């Protein structure tokens with residue numbers, strides 16, 4: 001591996017030569033590649049599949065999920081189903097003029113289906129089912145004259161079915177089931193070929209296809225109007241911002257390319273098809289940094305262990321990367337979070353921030369023990385929490401969490417977060433409070449994890465854009481609009497977390513979506529009917545009405561739409577402490 005550990009101090013000529021290769025590569029990303037980078041910019045979070053898309057490649061043809069025409073190198077297929085993609089679908093997708101196959105089903109896309117899709121005139125299959133698309137079906141889809149498959153089932157689309165879809169003469173599969181569509185199904189063109197299996201589970205569709213007479217007798221549906229224009233306005237604003245961020249990213253990459261030490265450039269070119277191997281990460285000059293003697297091992301020992309890690313040791317993966325179980329010879333176990341780098345080079349900023357995060361110690365926070373800054377990835381070493389995440393405990397395990405445990409977890413999470421907001425200097429906004437970031441120790445005590453990480457990685461991606469990290473469903477309304485995180489946006493997410501713990505349901509559980517709500521909307525609805533206690537998980541044992549009322553009242557305040565109306569985390573902890581009567585066996589809730 002000696003060749004990979006060369007650095008900038010190599011022969012100057014060779015260095016200049018290589019830099020110019022890097023630069024020509026950067027300039028040469030094909031227009032289709034630029035479109036995909038812009039597509040990625042609106043995605044707030046995923047299972048990490050898009051991390052491997054590298055803007056410095058000449059074309060996107062080797063990127064995950066992408067296929068090109070072998071001759072022209074134009075993108076003909078984009079297939080990213082089941083990757084936990086969260087965010088709106090960029091209207092720039094309409095610029096992929098040779099796209100034939102688009103499969104984004106079973107993700108969490110939201111916002112409208114961009115009418116610009118109607119520009120992909122070679123599209124043969126469009127799979128957008130099982131997302132949260134809302135608004136109307138754009139009539140522009142009727143322009144897709146070679147479309148054979150259209151599946152937009154399982155979204156929250158409303159309005160009626162546009163007449164223009166009748167022009168899709170090649171269409172052999174149509175599914176608009178389980179949406180909120182209503183009105184007459186046009187009995188026109190190709191639409192006469194489909195029967196009720198294509199239309200089941202909508203609010204109120206009528207027509208010959210579903211054997212239901214329409215009252216007004218009209219066979220044609222009026223094309224979409226109204227709310228869609230509002231939505232499109234939002235999209236346009238968004239794409240403006242995206243444009244700025246894309247050019248900023250490209251600019252930043254150019255700079256980075258200049259500074260890049262070419263050893264790692266070579267290494268990356270060769271290692272491109274094997275992003276899985278951790279051994280390659282740490283070969284060639286990786287160094288381990290430990291915080292105040294937290295890791296009583298030599299760098300060599302740790303690197304040896306890192307090299308031995310492989311897929312078998314993966315315990316989870318999230319928006320920012322993959323987590324491995326790292327067991328040392330003395331029996332101590334750690335969690336290693338591996339984040340692929342978007343750019344190369346030393347990152348002083350990153351190291352400084354990590355020093356700060358590593359210095360934060362608290363009973364209800366996950367301890368960051370050290371890190372390894374290699375040329376291809378960032379490896380963070382945390383305490384391993386044997387209880388896994390609260391997300392798993394609530395939604396994936398068969399045994400239910402007892403009421404007392406749930407209270408205790410809420411209390412711990414509140415204290416951890418209050419510590420970040422009020423006792424740290426500088427104060428730390430978490431930005432990504434959600435149940436998978438609340439980890440549990442052996443006694444099911446809560447530990448808040450990943451604090452500060454969202455900010456850290458946003459700054460790595462680009463110093464200009466504010467990318468909304470965190471997960472749809474936990475995000476405060478003002479955060480969704482401005483992308484600006486504050487302590488109060490954390491308080492909102494904490495309120496959602498409390499509701500999730502009380503109800504045992506994820507914030508965007510299908511049962512809420514069916515009713516046209518998310519968890520907060522459902523709570524607010526129940527409150528107007530004075531039935532808020534009904535939100536509680538019926539499987540939960542030991543529910544105490546007094547503490548339930550207090551918790552509901554805290555949650556209601558935390559998810560108020562005005563940030564200034566929400567309590568501080570300090571206040572939340574005070575309220576919680578005043579209502580909880582600790583059992584004799586309990587720990588005393590000490591906040592330091």
Ligand SMILES: Nc1ncnc2c1ncn2[C@@H]1O[C@H](COP(=O)(O)OP(=O)(O)O)[C@@H](O)[C@H]1O
Nearest residue numbers: 315316317318319323335382383384385389436
């Ligand atoms: N320190 C840790 N100890 C035990 N399990 C962990 C730890 N950190 C993360 N995990 C597991 O790995 C999963 C992925 O973590 P992460 O990459 O932070 O993504 P996310 O928080 O979005 O789920 C978590 O959901 C959790 O189950």
Ligand SMILES: *[C@@H]1O[C@H](CO)[C@@H](O)[C@H](O)[C@H]1NC(C)=O
Nearest residue numbers: 091092093094095116118119
């Ligand atoms: C779609 O095509 C129309 C006309 O061909 C053009 O005006 C518009 O800019 C295109 N939109 C996109 C997103 O490519």
Ligand SMILES: *[C@@H]1O[C@H](CO)[C@@H](O)[C@H](O)[C@H]1NC(C)=O
Nearest residue numbers: 118119139140141142143164
């Ligand atoms: C696409 O469809 C819209 C509405 O259905 C129509 O106004 C427009 O002219 C069409 N564009 C093209 C390029 O065919």
Ligand SMILES: *[C@@H]1O[C@H](CO)[C@@H](O)[C@H](O)[C@H]1NC(C)=O
Nearest residue numbers: 172173193194195196197198
């Ligand atoms: C509906 O059409 C499909 C083919 O598109 C066919 O397989 C199915 O049997 C039809 N169902 C009914 C109830 O007619």
Ligand SMILES: *[C@@H]1O[C@H](CO)[C@@H](O)[C@H](O)[C@H]1NC(C)=O
Nearest residue numbers: 153154174175177178197198
């Ligand atoms: C459409 O999707 C629904 C729900 O996923 C399914 O039940 C139905 O069979 C599908 N219809 C067709 C024609 O594929």
Ligand SMILES: [Mg+2]
Nearest residue numbers: 318436437450
């Ligand atoms: Mg996490």
